[in-house]
Amino acid sequence: MAAGASNPSDFVPVLRWIDYNGFEKNLAKTHSRMDRLMQGLIDEHRRDRSKNSMIDHLLSLQESQPEYYTDGIIKGLIVVMILAGTDTSAVTLEWAMSLLVNHPEVLKKARAEVDAHVGQESLIAEHDLNKLPYIKSIILETFRLCPAAPLLVPHMASDNCTLGGYNVPRGTLLLVNAWAIHRDPKTWDDPTSFKPERFEDGEVEGHKLMPFGLGRRACPGAGLAQHVVGLALGSLIQCFEWEREGEDPVDLSEGNGLTMPKVEPLEARCKARDVMKKVFCNVANDA
């Protein structure tokens, strides 16, 4: 549960003086490696401007507004997209698949929904997602039980304030335990069980379910993430039969990390479904 807040020096500032665990030194080393990698990407795109990527667009903006779109800003934007957007979506997908193989009845219902609304003739596409409310409920239930950022991202009080009856001085580090809020028995019925049906009646209030945080600093990638996870999960369900490796349920222990990883990576059996044969035939015919 230390995800998002795993540097002890943030809580015991004296540890910063001795660079406890070599944290600052490692940070500086990682920063300079990342910086070299990002600078390499920018230089590559600067040499070949024929592509249509985010970096190319940012380089065009650099030409018109050089004082704002510096290489530093572009590098920062690339890093934030990669760091904030990839692992969060990937771990969510792994948690969703783990929960599904542990609940074959839910998987069966999801497969039936995909088969009824998308079929086995063509691969699921983004525009199919709004025809799949049960898949959406599975994703919401995964966000509830296994939020990729269980403590959101550390915030700091910009002024003195009172929070839940406590006086919070300006500058205090604030952590929101979304994991605990999502499992609060006062809010959720049978909170530790995986029941996507609880979302079938529609939207949930923001203060009960907040995998993307709330307010002005909430995740700007929430819409994109929901589409990416929906499309990836829908494709895995449409294209393969899934089952557990053995009789035992998949281990759902939670590990430490910036995003909440599984202690044991998911291992499951899969068998290709008809749509895969069609896709491969089409690819072969097109070649």
Ligand code: HEM
């Ligand atoms: C399942 C996927 C994702 C989850 C669970 C997630 C969750 C979060 C959370 C909890 C925060 C902090 C909110 C707060 O401070 O209270 C955040 C911030 C952020 N996320 Fe995401 N995120 C996901 C995907 C993405 C994607 C795909 C992108 C962009 C491509 C993205 C970009 C960002 C950025 C830039 C911030 C910082 C916003 C700020 O500080 O103002 N995230 N995300």
